[in-house]
Amino acid sequence: xxxxxxxxxxxxxxxxxxxxxxxxxxxxxxxxKLSYGENLWSLPGGYIxxxxxxxxxxxxILRERTGLDNIYLEQFRAFGGPDRIIGSxxxxxxxxxxxxxDSNRFDDEAIDWVTSRFVCIGYYALVDLNKVEPRxxxxxEFLKWVSxxxxxxxxxxHNKIVAAAHKALRQNLDEKLIGFNLLPEEFTMREVKELYxxxxxxxxxxNNFQKKILGLNVLERLGKKFTGxxxxxxxxxxxxx
Amino acid sequence: xxxxxxxxxxxxxxxxxxxxxxxxxxxxxxxxKLSYGENLWSLPGGYIxxxxxxxxxxxxILRERTGLDNIYLEQFRAFGGPDRIIGSxxxxxxxxxxxxxDSNRFDDEAIDWVTSRFVCIGYYALVDLNKVEPRxxxxxEFLKWVSxxxxxxxxxxHNKIVAAAHKALRQNLDEKLIGFNLLPEEFTMREVKELYxxxxxxxxxxNNFQKKILGLNVLERLGKKFTGxxxxxxxxxxxxx
Numbered sequence: 001x002x003x004x005x006x007x008x009x010x011x012x013x014x015x016x017x018x019x020x021x022x023x024x025x026x027x028x029x030x031x032x033k034l035s036y037g038e039n040l041w042s043l044p045g046g047y048i049x050x051x052x053x054x055x056x057x058x059x060x061i062l063r064e065r066t067g068l069d070n071i072y073l074e075q076f077r078a079f080g081g082p083d084r085i086i087g088s089x090x091x092x093x094x095x096x097x098x099x100x101x102d103s104n105r106f107d108d109e110a111i112d113w114v115t116s117r118f119v120c121i122g123y124y125a126l127v128d129l130n131k132v133e134p135r136x137x138x139x140x141e142f143l144k145w146v147s148x149x150x151x152x153x154x155x156x157x158h159n160k161i162v163a164a165a166h167k168a169l170r171q172n173l174d175e176k177l178i179g180f181n182l183l184p185e186e187f188t189m190r191e192v193k194e195l196y197x198x199x200x201x202x203x204x205x206x207n208n209f210q211k212k213i214l215g216l217n218v219l220e221r222l223g224k225k226f227t228g229x230x231x232x233x234x235x236x237x238x239x240x241x
Numbered sequence: 242x243x244x245x246x247x248x249x250x251x252x253x254x255x256x257x258x259x260x261x262x263x264x265x266x267x268x269x270x271x272x273x274k275l276s277y278g279e280n281l282w283s284l285p286g287g288y289i290x291x292x293x294x295x296x297x298x299x300x301x302i303l304r305e306r307t308g309l310d311n312i313y314l315e316q317f318r319a320f321g322g323p324d325r326i327i328g329s330x331x332x333x334x335x336x337x338x339x340x341x342x343d344s345n346r347f348d349d350e351a352i353d354w355v356t357s358r359f360v361c362i363g364y365y366a367l368v369d370l371n372k373v374e375p376r377x378x379x380x381x382e383f384l385k386w387v388s389x390x391x392x393x394x395x396x397x398x399h400n401k402i403v404a405a406a407h408k409a410l411r412q413n414l415d416e417k418l419i420g421f422n423l424l425p426e427e428f429t430m431r432e433v434k435e436l437y438x439x440x441x442x443x444x445x446x447x448n449n450f451q452k453k454i455l456g457l458n459v460l461e462r463l464g465k466k467f468t469g470x471x472x473x474x475x476x477x478x479x480x481x482x
Contacts, residue, residue, distance in 0.1 A: 048360070054320075080295035
């Protein structure tokens, strides 16, 4: 990779992405294991090119990390305490890591730039987890889907950012009918119900739930799902585009 | 005023404030007449000191413009297209205005800084309009309360920012019970209802509305409002702290 040109980007402003997926009845978040040291986890993120909007930057960062275009994403909040300067101990690890990396890519000026105070704009994304092929960024060892209840301590305020994204998702799930972005194209009513239960962390009685969702008139009913026991097979649904 | 030191602030990142007030049954916004040219209006805003959080910056900017501490304010969205560089014609006016101002305060470097591309973080504030003493910023002639339905075309995307703030206010008014910040300390039920009608731009039948608001158990009933006709005098209420 060539030189990291700090002039290409807006300084002190980053985008962090809370990428939500859904599997095994659990709401999951895609997080990165950083290579700067032991046990360092963070949200995937990046910087904003001078030539792109903040929404375009978020889409680009998500495409780079998931291989997916046209991801559902929503900006939910900016985070910006003066203590959002990378904490001193972590800052030293990052500076050492960048120094040992490749001075043709990160010179002293770039290292100062990367380790300065950042305000971050938070976006959350909803993806069909089965379609994602996570791709590591620089200074990351691997990416991992983790249940939202089992997240490790992450760098900076990233746990707070996930909590705020989860709150925004709960507020928007009903109103904007965005939950279907977390499911495969075809799904049963039970799967929708279980998704809602995972997001809200409470149970919904099936009869009421089905009545409410069907009443929204946004689902198209397909054939029955083949299970072997034809008489008890559930219907498959698809979200009307 | 001394030199404007660009090192004191985060570059390319501003805060714009949608200050909502309520009077004569109308939701109003405080806007600034700029001194750079004819018919130039904008939202009050400012920059973020390296030493303060973005929330602190918003509070400081609001205090500087309204004279009020402890204003209810809420961050609602960041705005950041690459075309949020000050539009070329307006940019020229700003550059000319800054050049003619005082070169001890704005040198060439500061002029470039001020007229570069900015991402803005939007905050809305709810104030008791009667308590506000609007104070102009540099390059402003005066501030003015304007009904949200009668706003002039403003610079940049400021009309869009007001629309987004209004949407966020509607979403939060019920849920967070923040509307009382727009009223004087004591108010009648009719005044609360008229406030809600102004924010949502629709009518609420009095009986249902009163029942709903009283059911929230957040209001303290005081004496009757003296009107001369004692038997028909409405009760006064106060928000429970």
